[in-house]
Amino acid sequence: MHARPRVDLASASPRRQELLRQIGVDFALLAPGSDEDAEALEQVLRGESAAAYVTRVTRLKLDAAVARQIRRGLPDAPILCADTTVALGRSILGKPGDADEARAMLARLSGRAHRVLTAVALRWARTGRLHTAEVLSTSQVRFAALTPTQIDDYVASGEPFGKAGAYAVQGRAACYIQHLRGSYSGIMGLPLFETAQLLRQAGIPV
Numbered sequence: 001m002h003a004r005p006r007v008d009l010a011s012a013s014p015r016r017q018e019l020l021r022q023i024g025v026d027f028a029l030l031a032p033g034s035d036e037d038a039e040a041l042e043q044v045l046r047g048e049s050a051a052a053y054v055t056r057v058t059r060l061k062l063d064a065a066v067a068r069q070i071r072r073g074l075p076d077a078p079i080l081c082a083d084t085t086v087a088l089g090r091s092i093l094g095k096p097g098d099a100d101e102a103r104a105m106l107a108r109l110s111g112r113a114h115r116v117l118t119a120v121a122l123r124w125a126r127t128g129r130l131h132t133a134e135v136l137s138t139s140q141v142r143f144a145a146l147t148p149t150q151i152d153d154y155v156a157s158g159e160p161f162g163k164a165g166a167y168a169v170q171g172r173a174a175c176y177i178q179h180l181r182g183s184y185s186g187i188m189g190l191p192l193f194e195t196a197q198l199l200r201q202a203g204i205p206v
């Protein structure tokens, strides 16, 4: 019997770590260092669709992670990374920079449906063979109409920060989500059905 290869999870997101643990994948963290410029990586290009954006950023994250694995002298291991973005019509909502931005995002999401896109990519350079694969998960989320007090209270809870679209489905925002269609884990940041498929395709048992 072969030992299961350990996956390098190229992510600083605690949600992604928790989700990967949920499906029993053995992983090590290959999180970006403080010297790596995440903001530059996440710039939206003019006219770029949410799907093109999230896929492109995920590829950039993967490239950066491959370089990091080599730079840190780590053994060759399959690298997994992901990016999540919220799309409201043609607008892309990233992580709010401050409380005003969080309030504005939530006011826009109030009483409407939006999409949450998470792209996942895996790369594994095994002797003589380079395997790269990616997948995109798209879900739809409908928020109830929020009152200004609800928005203020939610922002004051601190939960919107560090989250695309200024909310966490797995947190208090659950009180405001009327309906969702798609992948709950994908909305949280790592679609588990699709991730398991990617891992199996690369020959990693899940």
Ligand SMILES: Cc1cn([C@H]2C[C@H](O)[C@@H](COP(=O)(O)OP(=O)(O)OP(=O)(O)O)O2)c(=O)[nH]c1=O
Pocket (backbone or CB within 6 Å): 010, 011, 012, 013, 015, 016, 032, 082, 083, 084, 085, 086, 095, 116, 162, 163, 164, 165, 167, 168, 169, 170, 187, 188, 189
């Ligand atoms: C919509 C939504 C997003 N999120 C989170 C998932 C992601 O962590 C975050 C979007 O930011 P990302 O840029 O996708 O990821 P990250 O910077 O947190 O982590 P890394 O790049 O190191 O992997 O928003 C939730 O936790 N719940 C939600 O309901």
